[in-house]
Amino acid sequence: MKTPVVGIVVFPGSNCEGDVAEVLTGLGAQVSFIWHTESDLSELDAVILPGGFAHGDYLRPGAIARFSPVMSELVSRANRGLPVVGICNGFQVLTETGLLPGALQKNANLSFLCEEAVLEVASVDSPLTHGLTLGTTVSLPINHFEGNYTCDAATLESLQEHERIIFRYSDNPNGSMDSIAGICSAQRNVVGLMPHPERAANSITGKTDGISLFTSLLTLVR
Amino acid sequence: MDPDLYRSLGLTDDEYDAICALLGREPNHLELAMYSVMWSEHCSYKSSRRHLRRLPTSGPTVIMGPGENAGVVDAGDGFAVAIRMESHNHPSAIEPYQGAATGVGGILRDIFTVGARPIALLDSLWMGPQNEPRSSWIFRGVVSGISGYGNAVGVPTVGGEISFEPCFRGNPLVNVAAIGIAPIDRLIRAQATGVGNLVVLLGSKTGRDGIGGVSVLASAGLGQVEDDAKRPSVQVGDPFEEKKLIEACLSMLDRQLIVGIQDLGGAGLTCATSETASKGGTGMVIYVDTVPTREPQMEPLEIMTSESQERMLAIAEPSKLEELLQLADRYEIEATVIGEVVSPEEAFGYAEVGVLRIYSTRGGELLAEVPARSLADDAPLYDRPIAPPADLGEMRSREPRLGGDWSTIQAFLTETYFDPEWIYRQYDHQLFLNTLVGPGADAALLRVAAPGVGSSSSALGVSVDGNPRWCTVDPYLGAIATVAESALNVASVGADPVCIVDCLNYGNPTHPEVMWQLSQGIDGLAHACDVLGLAVVGGNVSLYNEENGIDIEPTPTVTTLGFRKLPTMLRPYLAQAHDPIFYLGTVPSSLSGSALARFADPKAKGSLFEIDLDHQKRLIAATARYVRSNEDGEIGLVRTIGRGGVAALAASVVRRYGVGVEIFSEFSTLEKLFGEAPTGVVVIGGNGPMLRSIAQSFDLTLMEIGRCVDQSLVVFDGLGSLSVAGEPVTPR
Numbered sequence: 001m002k003t004p005v006v007g008i009v010v011f012p013g014s015n016c017e018g019d020v021a022e023v024l025t026g027l028g029a030q031v032s033f034i035w036h037t038e039s040d041l042s043e044l045d046a047v048i049l050p051g052g053f054a055h056g057d058y059l060r061p062g063a064i065a066r067f068s069p070v071m072s073e074l075v076s077r078a079n080r081g082l083p084v085v086g087i088c089n090g091f092q093v094l095t096e097t098g099l100l101p102g103a104l105q106k107n108a109n110l111s112f113l114c115e116e117a118v119l120e121v122a123s124v125d126s127p128l129t130h131g132l133t134l135g136t137t138v139s140l141p142i143n144h145f146e147g148n149y150t151c152d153a154a155t156l157e158s159l160q161e162h163e164r165i166i167f168r169y170s171d172n173p174n175g176s177m178d179s180i181a182g183i184c185s186a187q188r189n190v191v192g193l194m195p196h197p198e199r200a201a202n203s204i205t206g207k208t209d210g211i212s213l214f215t216s217l218l219t220l221v222r
Numbered sequence: 223m224d225p226d227l228y229r230s231l232g233l234t235d236d237e238y239d240a241i242c243a244l245l246g247r248e249p250n251h252l253e254l255a256m257y258s259v260m261w262s263e264h265c266s267y268k269s270s271r272r273h274l275r276r277l278p279t280s281g282p283t284v285i286m287g288p289g290e291n292a293g294v295v296d297a298g299d300g301f302a303v304a305i306r307m308e309s310h311n312h313p314s315a316i317e318p319y320q321g322a323a324t325g326v327g328g329i330l331r332d333i334f335t336v337g338a339r340p341i342a343l344l345d346s347l348w349m350g351p352q353n354e355p356r357s358s359w360i361f362r363g364v365v366s367g368i369s370g371y372g373n374a375v376g377v378p379t380v381g382g383e384i385s386f387e388p389c390f391r392g393n394p395l396v397n398v399a400a401i402g403i404a405p406i407d408r409l410i411r412a413q414a415t416g417v418g419n420l421v422v423l424l425g426s427k428t429g430r431d432g433i434g435g436v437s438v439l440a441s442a443g444l445g446q447v448e449d450d451a452k453r454p455s456v457q458v459g460d461p462f463e464e465k466k467l468i469e470a471c472l473s474m475l476d477r478q479l480i481v482g483i484q485d486l487g488g489a490g491l492t493c494a495t496s497e498t499a500s501k502g503g504t505g506m507v508i509y510v511d512t513v514p515t516r517e518p519q520m521e522p523l524e525i526m527t528s529e530s531q532e533r534m535l536a537i538a539e540p541s542k543l544e545e546l547l548q549l550a551d552r553y554e555i556e557a558t559v560i561g562e563v564v565s566p567e568e569a570f571g572y573a574e575v576g577v578l579r580i581y582s583t584r585g586g587e588l589l590a591e592v593p594a595r596s597l598a599d600d601a602p603l604y605d606r607p608i609a610p611p612a613d614l615g616e617m618r619s620r621e622p623r624l625g626g627d628w629s630t631i632q633a634f635l636t637e638t639y640f641d642p643e644w645i646y647r648q649y650d651h652q653l654f655l656n657t658l659v660g661p662g663a664d665a666a667l668l669r670v671a672a673p674g675v676g677s678s679s680s681a682l683g684v685s686v687d688g689n690p691r692w693c694t695v696d697p698y699l700g701a702i703a704t705v706a707e708s709a710l711n712v713a714s715v716g717a718d719p720v721c722i723v724d725c726l727n728y729g730n731p732t733h734p735e736v737m738w739q740l741s742q743g744i745d746g747l748a749h750a751c752d753v754l755g756l757a758v759v760g761g762n763v764s765l766y767n768e769e770n771g772i773d774i775e776p777t778p779t780v781t782t783l784g785f786r787k788l789p790t791m792l793r794p795y796l797a798q799a800h801d802p803i804f805y806l807g808t809v810p811s812s813l814s815g816s817a818l819a820r821f822a823d824p825k826a827k828g829s830l831f832e833i834d835l836d837h838q839k840r841l842i843a844a845t846a847r848y849v850r851s852n853e854d855g856e857i858g859l860v861r862t863i864g865r866g867g868v869a870a871l872a873a874s875v876v877r878r879y880g881v882g883v884e885i886f887s888e889f890s891t892l893e894k895l896f897g898e899a900p901t902g903v904v905v906i907g908g909n910g911p912m913l914r915s916i917a918q919s920f921d922l923t924l925m926e927i928g929r930c931v932d933q934s935l936v937v938f939d940g941l942g943s944l945s946v947a948g949e950p951v952t953p954r
């Protein structure tokens with residue numbers, strides 16, 4: 001079986017890249033950090049956009065990152081089916097880029113939230129969830145100020161109709177429309193979610209619900 | 223020179239005369255400005271330095287102690303842990319968000335200045351009553367500032383403490399501690415060595431913000447009408463710039479492109495240039511026109527004293543410059559050569575020392591010429607008058623009284639309850655995956671690991687603690703108790719404490735009682751650290767904490783660091799009905815200094831409990847040993863005594879786990895329940911036989927003081943019971 005190679009895009013201001021890399025290498029993947037000015041993604045089986053504050057979140061989260069040189073190649077490969085996962089700030093970058101619909105606005109309580117969230121698996125047809133069981137729950141930390149998912153009515157209807165909502169909050173913490181915590185693209189290969197699965201992969205504390213999301217991704221590309 | 227000029231910069235007549243004597247002439251305006259910031263209380267520690275010498279600063283694991291940018295201890299496996307603590311009280315009083323944010327930024331720069339990657343922040347916040355709009359505005363602003371800067375710069379805030387007292391109404395305390403991890407061989411000192419080496423300014427452009435921050439703001443009291451006019455002296459922070467600076471500097475250190483590095487904090491370029499030259503024993507030449515500025519036509523004086531944030535001064539060999547500039551370009555930070563290191567020389571009567579010369583341009587006009595050491599190290603040391611308060615005896619003769627009023631106790635446990643989760647849910651406390659025990663516990667437990675550095679086989683425990691209620695009753699015993707509590711907190715996550723850093727927050731040093739409090743506090747810290755075997759590896763002194771001439775209560779805060787083997791399994795214990803409740807250690811015997819006494823009888827002080835430090839040392843060792851035994855089985859919930867004593871702890875267990883707590887009648891006296899002597903540990907559930915055996919081998923008393931019950935009430939047998947339902951205090 002081939003060792004999957006996962007690219008992790010690093011923008012100035014990204015900060016979760018090392019955490020994602022630690023979990024992925026622990027699961028047997030090979031990790032390659034892609035600085036935002038690079039454009040060669042040819043050796044990669046999947047790409048993750050990690051959490052953080054790309055370009056300082058200036059203007060609004062993801063608004064400047066979409067213009068980083070790496071993004072045009074990423075968009076073109078995503079359109080040809082490369083699995084792409086955006087976590088937290090990465091999700092925000094994906095919506096700004098247009099790879100995923102909608103937008104992430106400030107939390108309804110206008111406060112940063114770093115806490116545990118229980119998520120219901122709403123679709124298992126995605127690179128991150130195909131190893132999970134529909135309707136079950138996983139517990140993952142959230143860590144964001146702008147995680148309140150919103151979109152127009154037609155988009156929401158389409159997301160619902162095509163089962164593109166992959167995670168819903170059991171107890172909506174941030175005001176997201178339809179309790180959306182994660183969605184996928186129409187082709188289903190691009191996934192964005194606000195919670196941090198890499199923060200729930202710790203054998204010492206026993207918070208390990210995030211591991212199954214990464215193993216889903218790795219078995220898909222292996 | 224017109225005395226009004228130097229007085230307006232915060233210099234006294236004697237200090238001005240000393241400058242003239244050092245230079246053999248009158249200083250010009252630029253030189254005067256440079257002395258005024260470097261000789262400020264904030265930079266020179268001129269009132270406290272004499273007393274600080276009494277602190278024990280060495281220990282078997284200490285790699286760097288006070289005087290460096292951060293304390294550094296050996297964590298084993300080739301890893302070093304850097305730790306540093308600082309106050310940002312005055313800026314936070316004037317502009318809470320930016321004051322707290324730049325406090326975070328400044329402390330992080332101290333950590334990566336020694337070559338360590340910052341991995342954690344903790345904060346100690348002391349605020350005014352939250353039913354007052356201004357105190358609430360300050361508190362909200364401070365928490366937002368720490369959240370906004372800390373989260374974006376990518377360093378998790380893993381612990382802290384919060385309390386509300388009337389004396390912090392106009393002058394809050396915002397003390398921030400930071401921890402970093404480095405491979406031992408990447409550590410670097412802040413010195414300018416190598417004649418001919420280049421002085422490179424990294425990071426932000428220099429602006430007009432923060433001019434005179436250390437002298438006008440940090441070294442004078444608050445409460446005057448012109449406080450609002452001081453707002454331009456508060457710097458403005460940019461966490462994104464700092465994040466880029468961290469990555470660029472650590473990368474430069476990894477590639478060995480720089481020989482020395484210093485952050486620009488208080489007193490800006492003047493401080494960084496004179497300190498690095500003084501430490502390196504060299505001279506330095508700076509060309510002010512090369513310094514990138516935010517605005518045109520900035521005066522040399524403004525450039526040399528600006529406290530614009532997110533700047534670093536690096537010393538590099540000329541052959542490494544090109545690679546350094548390339549790295550700076552990659553990380554999108556500015557890097558500019560602004561001067562060079564020159565030979566020491568015979569000048570100003572300083573044999574063989576370095577002179578700092580500031581030129582307008584290369585080959586241009588000489589604007590300032592001063593011995594570097596005279597700025598950095600030769601500020602006058604004051605032996606300020608010391609006197610205990612006149613009414614000390616009378617004050618201590620009256621013990622706090624409560625009478626038998628149960629409703630007061632009920633009100634104390636419910637009305638003053640604040641849930642710190644309101645704070646820490648606004649902080650990223652998980653980044654880097656190191657947080658094994660996070661905020662909300664008595665101490666944080668972290669992996670000793672960092673991106674780019676790797677992970678070691680050990681974990682670190684850390685806790686930040688202060689207590690003005692104790693220290694105002696007895697500044698000496700209160701300081702001892704502060705260290706005793708903090709070290710015990712670290713033990714409560716299984717770590718053996720090894721060192722502390724401190725922030726000494728006191729009032730106006732020209733008040734003899736304040737100097738007495740400071741001196742007593744330092745003696746207390748020194749004694750406690752001596753007996754407990756803790757090195758003081760760094761610290762900061764914040765004086766002039768006063769409002770309208772009223773000093774704050776003395777508040778030394780300490781951050782204690784300890785180590786243990788990395789646990790293989792750690793599960794939070796959920797208290798449940800029928801769990802036994804044990805008390806290990808000695809029981810509080812007085813209410814003096816307690817939060818209940820403050821609530822019910824605020825005028826009475828009484829005599830503060832005295833801690834038997836030999837007993838404390840055994841208790842710390844026994845607690846750490848017991849907690850580490852979790853590898854062999856269940857240890858239950860291990861908690862130390864904090865604000866409100868065993869009673870508040872019981873209430874918190876009821877709130878958190880939904881069980882009830884019954885405390886047996888033998889323990890149900892007000893002193894035992896509400897006394898706060900940090901000389902005991904409460905264990906709920908857990909391994910009774912193991913506890914008994916450890917108590918015996920460390921010669922400690924163990925008693926069963928109660929049990930968890932079904933009905934969710936706090937019951938004190940023989941005294942009464944109460945419900946703890948109700949909303950916690952929140953800022954308006």
